[in-house]
Amino acid sequence: MDDVVIIGIGEYVVVNDSTKISTVGLGSCIGTVIYETTNKISALSHIMLPTMGDKQDRIGKYADTALPAMIHDMEKKGALHGRMKAKIAGGASLFAFTDDHLKIGERNTEAVRKILSEQKIPLVATDVGGDRGRTIIFNPETCELYIKMVKKGPTDPSEKII
């Protein structure tokens, strides 16, 4: 069994070897993988909310603070910004609520897209939205993002690779 680093909600990790990086049970949260193959540096964040705003808090929780910090850490390890690529998964709505502010999954997805575009990092693959949670594992060797979901109906796929 290969090494896998699993991160929790509001955390991020940067690896510079072939260690797989994973996070379990993304609901409305977003898992963002950024990788740079030339120097073989990969990173994964598990954000909960779009923006930190005025408060002082842990940077890993918010898209607007976690992603820039993670990119910066990648650069410190020698990654070239211009060669970075991104894949994202998550942003689902598991509970069928009607009130608007609960569409947190969509707001998270928009926030992550916006930051990646500001950072000029191409978003090469996405698997977002829907009503199912996702467990994701990124393999730096193949740059594949493996996604596992709960099969609810007979036609639902229970896994995919993007």
Place this chain on the structure above:
Amino acid sequence: MQEIILSALQKDALQEVANIGVAHAATALSKMVNKEIDMGIPHVDLIPLEKTIDCVKNEEVVVAVFLKISNELPSYSLLLISKESAFALSDALMGNTPDPSKQTLSEMDESALKEVGNVMMCAFFDSLAELLQITLIPGPPAFAYDMPAAVLDYVLIQIGQVADQVLVFNTDVKTAKDKDFNINIFLVPEPQSIQIILNKLGMN
């Protein structure tokens, strides 16, 4: 960010409050399924946000019934039921003979389980409201069938906006004899609500 600090005495008091609530929820369940119900000892734990995943049982998939409490004591409650328990519970409620070949939950099952959650948590919150002399109005129940971590993350997102730790009341209720189903009850108060409970108990 608020940091929540609880003394051992305060934790005991909160545990006792949870105990009373769970006893009422278990009684309500017992009446619904006409079976004797056992309840576990409620755990009250202050857990860092990123570690909360450790307290959901290691199931691949769970049924979750979610209720939000607003008014005087903003809180989130979540009933987590394993897939096998969900089938057994639904059969017990509707008087169906268990069908071992059953693989998916029907709309009827879903609606029955949602109602169990609603009745149990309303019993829980009624007893809490009486004890603390406050008004608690639970919102409508919401249903999900998914990974435990994914259903929990919605609650964590709400708490995560104001705090880095989550106070989790966690216990389980199960049928006394045949242990055919088991329900995990999570109650996660917003940080301000913890203070309100402690104030009402004269424990601040």
